[in-house]
Amino acid sequence: MVQPRVGRDLEDLTARARIRDAAIELFADRGAATTIRDIARAAGVSAGLVRHHFGSKDALREACDAFVLDRAMSMKEQVMADGFGNPAFLSAAHPTILLTYRYVARALIDGSAPAAAMFDELVRLGTAWFERHDPEASEDLPALSAVIVAMHTGLVVMHEHLARNLGADVFELAGYLRMSRALIDLYSRPLLDDPTAAAARSSIDKVSEGER
Amino acid sequence: MVQPRVGRDLEDLTARARIRDAAIELFADRGAATTIRDIARAAGVSAGLVRHHFGSKDALREACDAFVLDRAMSMKEQVMADGFGNPAFLSAAHPTILLTYRYVARALIDGSAPAAAMFDELVRLGTAWFERHDPEASEDLPALSAVIVAMHTGLVVMHEHLARNLGADVFELAGYLRMSRALIDLYSRPLLDDPTAAAARSSIDKVSEGER
DNA sequence: GGAGTGGCTGTACGCGTGTATAGCCTGTTG
DNA sequence: CAACAGGCTATACACGCGTACAGCCACTCC
Numbered sequence: 001m002v003q004p005r006v007g008r009d010l011e012d013l014t015a016r017a018r019i020r021d022a023a024i025e026l027f028a029d030r031g032a033a034t035t036i037r038d039i040a041r042a043a044g045v046s047a048g049l050v051r052h053h054f055g056s057k058d059a060l061r062e063a064c065d066a067f068v069l070d071r072a073m074s075m076k077e078q079v080m081a082d083g084f085g086n087p088a089f090l091s092a093a094h095p096t097i098l099l100t101y102r103y104v105a106r107a108l109i110d111g112s113a114p115a116a117a118m119f120d121e122l123v124r125l126g127t128a129w130f131e132r133h134d135p136e137a138s139e140d141l142p143a144l145s146a147v148i149v150a151m152h153t154g155l156v157v158m159h160e161h162l163a164r165n166l167g168a169d170v171f172e173l174a175g176y177l178r179m180s181r182a183l184i185d186l187y188s189r190p191l192l193d194d195p196t197a198a199a200a201r202s203s204i205d206k207v208s209e210g211e212r
Numbered sequence: 213m214v215q216p217r218v219g220r221d222l223e224d225l226t227a228r229a230r231i232r233d234a235a236i237e238l239f240a241d242r243g244a245a246t247t248i249r250d251i252a253r254a255a256g257v258s259a260g261l262v263r264h265h266f267g268s269k270d271a272l273r274e275a276c277d278a279f280v281l282d283r284a285m286s287m288k289e290q291v292m293a294d295g296f297g298n299p300a301f302l303s304a305a306h307p308t309i310l311l312t313y314r315y316v317a318r319a320l321i322d323g324s325a326p327a328a329a330m331f332d333e334l335v336r337l338g339t340a341w342f343e344r345h346d347p348e349a350s351e352d353l354p355a356l357s358a359v360i361v362a363m364h365t366g367l368v369v370m371h372e373h374l375a376r377n378l379g380a381d382v383f384e385l386a387g388y389l390r391m392s393r394a395l396i397d398l399y400s401r402p403l404l405d406d407p408t409a410a411a412a413r414s415s416i417d418k419v420s421e422g423e424r
Numbered sequence: 425g426g427a428g429t430g431g432c433t434g435t436a437c438g439c440g441t442g443t444a445t446a447g448c449c450t451g452t453t454g
Numbered sequence: 455c456a457a458c459a460g461g462c463t464a465t466a467c468a469c470g471c472g473t474a475c476a477g478c479c480a481c482t483c484c
Binding site: 032033108109116119120123134136137138139140142143144146147148149150151152153154155156157158159161162164165166173177178179180181182183184185186187188189190191192193194196197200201204207208 | 244245320346352358363366367370385400401403404413416420
């Protein structure tokens with residue numbers, strides 16, 4: 001039988017790979033609630049085959065976690081090599097990378113242990129980066145790093161609501177650029193002036209001492 | 213029969229109110245996956261009674277949404293009245309307020325329409341605030357506002373991972389204060405210096421023009 | 425050329441879910 | 455005191471889920 005090549009490379013993949021890819025896509029946006037039968041349908045195979053190749057739903061989940069987090073870790077090393085302040089961040093607009101973000105963010109919500117480990121690793125890396133390049137950013141660099149990582153993974157989780165308000169999908173170029181510009185503004189122009197920040201800090205200190 | 217008063221006020225509430233409170237608590241941290249039977253168990257009633265009072269699981273969900281979002285909206289107006297830069301933000305450490313945050317953040321993930329409407333409202337309010345008090349914060353104030361709202365709701369969603377990295381629950385005072393300090397640092401000390409920010413912006417402009 | 429192997433399908437089973445309903449128990453009303 | 459009403463429970467049912475298993479089909483190897 002002639003295999004029509006319609007430009008979709010999904011047809012070329014092993015059934016096992018198609019199942020994995022379909023699962024990653026579905027896990028990324030519906031999370032753990034995704035059904036084995038849904039995955040099978042998306043991959044164009046029977047539900048039995050999913051189990052045949054991966055053993056169980058949990059095992060499939062773990063395989064997807066490993067696959068995606070592997071990719072994420074090598075992306076991370078790429079970024080580390082390039083340097084942080086580098087405008088190369090724009091390459092993050094690549095579809096596969098965006099899928100990776102979505103998957104990891106969703107996995108964090110669903111309580112995936114490997115994703116949590118990656119979160120922690122990112123916090124460590126961020127802390128180390130601050131210690132080396134911007135130790136004055138905060139008196140509590142680990143907390144600052146943790147907050148930033150949480151906010152950015154959270155930002156990905158909220159992409160649907162962000163897109164609705166921007167009028168553009170942040171996983172497509174136009175929306176991604178608009179979001180990036182806003183982030184640059186956020187990180188380059190302080191929202192709190194010095195007196196306001198000082199007042200806020202002293203309020204916290206007061207409460208803190210009251211507790212002691 | 214004598215009703216022992218053990219200090220827990222849950223005992224005093226109507227069964228209907230206990231069901232609602234238990235549902236809010238469970239929805240807030242497990243989301244839509246929460247079971248009617250789990251809610252019933254937490255409220256100390258039978259599963260049938262949940263349906264008796266609320267009709268269906270979806271109706272219960274809507275009732276909880278309405279209840280919590282009502283509370284959230286009045287909190288919002290309180291904040292608006294107090295003013296934003298006000299250190300009164302510390303009052304946000306109140307348990308009920310934190311539960312409200314958690315519930316709303318989780319509802320956003322689970323696709324609740326009322327929660328999405330509130331998200332949009334917050335973006336509008338943020339934009340208006342910037343227009344009035346800090347119009348230089350960005351050339352694209354709606355995008356900046358949307359990004360900030362998304363990051364902060366996302367931050368709440370990631371509270372578990374944040375807590376693990378801080379070594380303190382951010383829904384208890386100590387962790388909340390530590391997180392708040394980090395946020396103040398983030399918003400008062402620019403992470404990107406001017407040349408870096410300018411370089412990043414021009415990279416985006418270049419890509420943007422290439423697309424046009 | 426027959427046996428074996430592995431990718432793959434279809435059907436079936438047990439379980440937990442949301443939902444429905446019949447009935448109990450207590451307090452109120454005529 | 456009898457009838458009623460409503461908060462509440464227990465049981466039952468249909469459905470979709472993850473899982474298990476028996477078997478088909480194409481291909482390879484002796």
